[in-house]
Amino acid sequence: MEQRHSTRNIIIIAVISLFVFLTMSVLPSENNEEVLHEDASTISIQQAEEIAMQFVNEQFDVDLNQVEILLTFQTNKQLSGYLQKNKLVSEYNELYGESIPIDYFQVQISNHDVLEKYLVNIDMISGKIISWKMNAKATMTDDAKQKIAELFIAEQGYNIDNFYLLPQSDYELSNYIYESYDGGIKDAKLQLHLTIMQDEVKSFESNFVLPDSFISWMEEQDFKAAIMSWLSIGFNILFGIIALIIAIVLRKRISFIKGIWLTLIFLIIYTITNINMYPVYRAMSPIEISNFNAVFIVCISILIYLILSIILYLTSVAADGLWNNKSKALWPNRKDLSYGQHALKAMGFGYLFAIIILAVQSIFYFIGETFFDVWSASDPSFSPYNFLMPGLMPLIAWAAAISEEIIYRWFGIPLFQKIFRSTIIAVFITSMIWAIGHTAYPIYPAYTRFIEVTIIGLIFGYIFLKFGFMTAVFAHAIVDSILFSLQLLYLDFTKYAFLSLFYIVLPAIVAYIMFKFHHRFKRNRPAPVEEPT
Numbered sequence: 001m002e003q004r005h006s007t008r009n010i011i012i013i014a015v016i017s018l019f020v021f022l023t024m025s026v027l028p029s030e031n032n033e034e035v036l037h038e039d040a041s042t043i044s045i046q047q048a049e050e051i052a053m054q055f056v057n058e059q060f061d062v063d064l065n066q067v068e069i070l071l072t073f074q075t076n077k078q079l080s081g082y083l084q085k086n087k088l089v090s091e092y093n094e095l096y097g098e099s100i101p102i103d104y105f106q107v108q109i110s111n112h113d114v115l116e117k118y119l120v121n122i123d124m125i126s127g128k129i130i131s132w133k134m135n136a137k138a139t140m141t142d143d144a145k146q147k148i149a150e151l152f153i154a155e156q157g158y159n160i161d162n163f164y165l166l167p168q169s170d171y172e173l174s175n176y177i178y179e180s181y182d183g184g185i186k187d188a189k190l191q192l193h194l195t196i197m198q199d200e201v202k203s204f205e206s207n208f209v210l211p212d213s214f215i216s217w218m219e220e221q222d223f224k225a226a227i228m229s230w231l232s233i234g235f236n237i238l239f240g241i242i243a244l245i246i247a248i249v250l251r252k253r254i255s256f257i258k259g260i261w262l263t264l265i266f267l268i269i270y271t272i273t274n275i276n277m278y279p280v281y282r283a284m285s286p287i288e289i290s291n292f293n294a295v296f297i298v299c300i301s302i303l304i305y306l307i308l309s310i311i312l313y314l315t316s317v318a319a320d321g322l323w324n325n326k327s328k329a330l331w332p333n334r335k336d337l338s339y340g341q342h343a344l345k346a347m348g349f350g351y352l353f354a355i356i357i358l359a360v361q362s363i364f365y366f367i368g369e370t371f372f373d374v375w376s377a378s379d380p381s382f383s384p385y386n387f388l389m390p391g392l393m394p395l396i397a398w399a400a401a402i403s404e405e406i407i408y409r410w411f412g413i414p415l416f417q418k419i420f421r422s423t424i425i426a427v428f429i430t431s432m433i434w435a436i437g438h439t440a441y442p443i444y445p446a447y448t449r450f451i452e453v454t455i456i457g458l459i460f461g462y463i464f465l466k467f468g469f470m471t472a473v474f475a476h477a478i479v480d481s482i483l484f485s486l487q488l489l490y491l492d493f494t495k496y497a498f499l500s501l502f503y504i505v506l507p508a509i510v511a512y513i514m515f516k517f518h519h520r521f522k523r524n525r526p527a528p529v530e531e532p533t
Helices: 002-026 045-060 077-085 089-096 144-155 212-249 260-276 278-283 287-322 324-330 339-371 390-420 423-436 447-467 469-491 493-524
Strands: 068-075 103-111 116-123 129-134 163-165 175-185 188-197 200-209
Touching (some): 045 068, 045 103, 068 278, 077 200, 089 175, 144 175, 144 200, 175 200, 287 324, 287 390, 390 469
Antiparallel strands (some): 116 129
16 A cells, blocks of 8 residues: 555656656756757758869869768857856847857868868758868968958958958968957957968868856866866775776675676777767868777777676676665566566656656756756767768667666666665765766766766655666666657657657566566466475
8 A cells, every 4th residue: 555655656757757847848048048059950861962162162172972971960068158158048049159150060081192171161940051160281371361361351241441461470471360449249249260372261260269167167177078078087996996906705695697688788889879979079080080989989989888797797697795685675676576577667666757857857957947057058978960870860769878887877876875875875975976077078067967976866765665776777878868769859850750759668668568478478488396294
């Protein structure tokens, strides 16, 4: 009766949370307004590539049969942050949204035969070319180049009388930077950058020079976030060493099979993810070594996740010994008769708790943005545009759920229980350690995500201790699957609507498969032989 009452309360809270989450999702947020309007349709990747190729062919007379094309999503992170922090997004969109968009497609057209690379930046909505650059080096200078630059600026619709030419260094005689006398947004000054070579405009870019105080503050916040991320890596390594020692000491009473399949799933997903991010690594490199650099980064990333997989496996088996007799209740064995039913129940509660966590997250950011000057900047690092196959991105949800629930809940909680003799302290410490690994996201101030994820970690700690490891993994995977699926829908609703729905219901499919396979296992299991009396 008590369990039914508890289940009913969770359902009621989940229903209220769903209403809260949906309401928060549609509320306008002045402090965190999207720089790229969500209601504006974007051009397709194929359209962007065709626009860039046509431009390069006309501007530089390039043989398009000899080139390689790479498209990535880019954004001006610092300018985005400056606008968000100072509540200037609406004003910026009105003044410069069409001519200097924050988010844009960057098409890289490479000619490996002559080691030339052309970067063409295209407005994602209008398809207008906003800037371009050629990597060829300057070979001559000429006084007439300034006139060429000024004529070109006038052709772009700017009044040259509103700009002044900044001094050039000896090494940048072909680079011209014009700064507006009064144009800009608040304290950010508008600049036009041009490169003139052989009487032609080889590059053009318009951007804003932000105040040094803001840049320094943002860089300081990013540095603090990076330090916390490195601390998280250090804790993972320390956990791995401790787990290895525990596994050796308790080797006679632990199962070395525990978690091996989940570890393999984790490694496979992150291997796929790192290969999927190849375009990002490729775009960051010079043309002459871009392929080598990208492959090298992918290989190093896979190696890092291989090491993390070993840590994941060690913590999985070591925790089995730390929990002693409680391990079967928290993480039941596949041979247990109730395993299939437990999987279905864990999935059901997983969906309920996922809705609650999403509502808590929405309320947290609403309060943060309204009362504590919390804001976010755009960042292309994990944009689905920058994946070889965007549709595979939500798989990360499962890898994150498996690894983090094993390391921080399944292993971390009993470890700190042994040290501090308190479950509450153990849950709190593991939640904080888990949180510092999530501070590298472009949300400011840097401590914001630490507080948010610590709160969510406390909820996951409750789920784990009250409903078991499997429920915590399902809830974690469902939360991340919903968030990643929303990114796919923003990318292309028509193309990814069915796939996004699939990822959201995938936990239910997984639980049902677990139930059916275990049900077949039980039927084929030989009945116990009664001993004669």
